[in-house]
Amino acid sequence: MVVPWRRSPRYSRLNHTDSPAKGLPMSLTPEQLLEIEAARSTPRPTLRAVSEGMEAHLYRAHPVLDHGFIRVVDYMGDDNAIVQAARVSYGAGTKHVSNDEGLIRYLMRHWHSTPFEMCEVKLHVKLPVFVARQWIRHRTANVNEYSARYSILDREFYIPAPEQLAAQSTVNNQGRGEVLTGAEAARVLEMLKSDANRSYDHYEAMLSQDGQQGLAGELACMTLPANIYTQWYWKVDLHNLFHFLRLRADAHAQYEIRVYADAIAACVKDWVPLAFAAFEDYRMGGVTLSGKAIAVLKRRLAGEVVAQEDSGMSKGEWREVLEVWG
Numbered sequence: 001m002v003v004p005w006r007r008s009p010r011y012s013r014l015n016h017t018d019s020p021a022k023g024l025p026m027s028l029t030p031e032q033l034l035e036i037e038a039a040r041s042t043p044r045p046t047l048r049a050v051s052e053g054m055e056a057h058l059y060r061a062h063p064v065l066d067h068g069f070i071r072v073v074d075y076m077g078d079d080n081a082i083v084q085a086a087r088v089s090y091g092a093g094t095k096h097v098s099n100d101e102g103l104i105r106y107l108m109r110h111w112h113s114t115p116f117e118m119c120e121v122k123l124h125v126k127l128p129v130f131v132a133r134q135w136i137r138h139r140t141a142n143v144n145e146y147s148a149r150y151s152i153l154d155r156e157f158y159i160p161a162p163e164q165l166a167a168q169s170t171v172n173n174q175g176r177g178e179v180l181t182g183a184e185a186a187r188v189l190e191m192l193k194s195d196a197n198r199s200y201d202h203y204e205a206m207l208s209q210d211g212q213q214g215l216a217g218e219l220a221c222m223t224l225p226a227n228i229y230t231q232w233y234w235k236v237d238l239h240n241l242f243h244f245l246r247l248r249a250d251a252h253a254q255y256e257i258r259v260y261a262d263a264i265a266a267c268v269k270d271w272v273p274l275a276f277a278a279f280e281d282y283r284m285g286g287v288t289l290s291g292k293a294i295a296v297l298k299r300r301l302a303g304e305v306v307a308q309e310d311s312g313m314s315k316g317e318w319r320e321v322l323e324v325w326g
Contacts, residue, residue, distance in 0.1 A: 028061055028069070036059045036060065036061065036071075039058075039059045040058070040059050040060070048076075049077060049078050049080060049081060050078070051075070051077075051078040051079075051270075051271050051272070053269075053270030053271055053273065054072065054075050054078075054121075054267065054270060054271035056270060057071075057072045057267045057270060057271075058072050058074075058075070059071060059072065059073070060072070061124075062263050062266075062267075064126075064127075064259050064260050064263050065127075065128070065158055065256065065259060066158060066159060066161075067126065067156045067157075067158065067229050068125070068126045068127050068128070068158075068229065068260070069124075069125070069126050070123055070124070070125050070126075070260060070263045070264055070267075071123065071124045072121060072122070072123060072267055073122045073123060073124050073233065074121070074122040075119070075120065075121045075122070075271060076119060076120045076121075077118050077119035077120065077238070077272075078119065078271070078272060079100065079104065079272045079273065079274040079275055080100070081118045081119055082104055082107070082115045082116055082118060082119065082238075082272070082275055083100045083103055083104065083115075084118070085114065085115040085118040086103060086107055086112070086115040087103075100274060101274050101277075104274045104275050104278050105278045105281070105282075107278075108275070108278035108279060108281075108282045108283070109278075109282055113239045114239070116237070116238045116239035116242065116275065117237040117238065117239045117240075118237075118238075119237060119238035119271075119272060119275075120235060120236065120237045120238070121235070121236065121238070121241065121267075121268075121271070122233060122234070122235040123233070123234045123235075123236075123264065124231070124232075124233055125231065125232055125233075125234055125260065126229055126230075126231045127229065127230065127231075127232075127260060128157075128158040128226070128227050128228065128229055128230075128256065129224075129226045129227070129228055129229070129230050130158075130226035130227060130256075131158075131256050131257050131260065132145070132230055132232070133226070134254065134257050135234075135248075135257060135260075138236075138240070138243070138244050140236065140237075140240035140243075141234055141235060141236035141240065142234070142235040142236070143232055143233070143234055143235075144232060144233045145230060145231070145232040146230050146231040146232065148217055148218065148220075148221035148224075149216075149217055149218040150217070151217075152207065152217065153203075153221065153224065153228060153229075153230070154229065155197075155200045156228065156229045157192075157193075157196040157197075157200075157225070157227045157228055157229070158227040158229065158256070159189065159192055159193060159196075159227070160189075160192070160256075162179075162185060162189075163179060164179075164255055164256075165179060165180045165185050165188055165189065166178065166179050166180065167179075167180060192227070195225060196225050196227060196228070199223050199224055199225050200224065200228075202223050203220050203221065203223050203224055206219075206220040206223070207220050238268075238272065238275065241264070241268065242275075242279050242283065244261065244264075245261050245264065245265050245268070245279070245284075246279075246283045246284060248260070248261035249261035249262055249265050249284070250284075287324050289321075290313075290317065292311065292312045292313050292317070293313065293317070293321050295312070296311050296312075296313070296321065297325065
């Protein structure tokens with residue numbers, strides 16, 4: 001059972017819970033629930049920089065999909081750490097920026113990276129294996145994953161909600177089209193559930209056969225499908241986390257990884273509000289233009305009618321420009 005949660009507006013503070021009695025996702029083990037409750041009930045004094053927004057998220061699990069979650073295990077730095085690093089490394093180059101918010105926006109606008117690398121976060125994530133295979137392509141983080149060599153995986157599989165059962169898009173090879181309905185949707189759901197459970201039955205049978213020595217776990221797990229859940233600890237600096245969010249929290253990203261990115265983004269917004277506001281403005285809300293696109297815009301602003309044929313741009317780039325500028 002996973003407790004429903006809401007997010008309004010996007011990236012706003014997540015609804016979260018404090019203890020098993022208040023409804024933490026049951027996909028956490030009893031030991032993990034007790035660990036979280038104990039950690040949150042014993043605050044410690046510190047001389048470190050503390051983000052009050054991130055403290056509210058620390059250790060708490062935020063449900064994602066049907067059995068998954070993300071939770072902040074540790075973090076380092078805040079908005080001030082970004083400013084501090086920038087003023088040390090760039091010196092006179094940023095003295096004309098009179099306030100912290102302006103400096104952070106300057107750094108984001110001009111694609112400076114190292115000041116944002118001064119902040120780090122460590123997350124505990126539970127996610128389907130096929131989502132993990134997309135996620136791991138972001139190679140600028142430190143990862144330690146649950147091992148099927150030493151432990152037995154749980155019988156937990158991601159089964160899409162009916163509204164996510166979509167056909168292949170006819171215009172985008174990487175996207176989804178119309179949502180399946182009726183008998184076709186029921187047929188697909190039944191296949192997903194039955195295949196997952198049959199694979200897990202075989203996995204269990206290979207591990208243990210009526211008291212006889214079974215197959216090694218590292219071999220038995222080969223039979224498990226890509227929608228089974230795994231877990232990992234994922235540590236990343238803020239610069240590379242922003243890159244992850246720019247790609248994975250985008251409306252064009254696959255839904256199953258996008259919801260994880262949205263949950264992380266909600267925590268980051270509370271952690272470094274000034275940096276996140278600049279990120280939303282310049283990365284999520286901004287547009288990068290090619291030299292050819294800038295030339296076309298200048299011609300159009302001068303009153304010239306410009307067509308794709310005399311723009312110097314490909315049909316694909318021309319279409320993307322029209323989507324933004326009309």
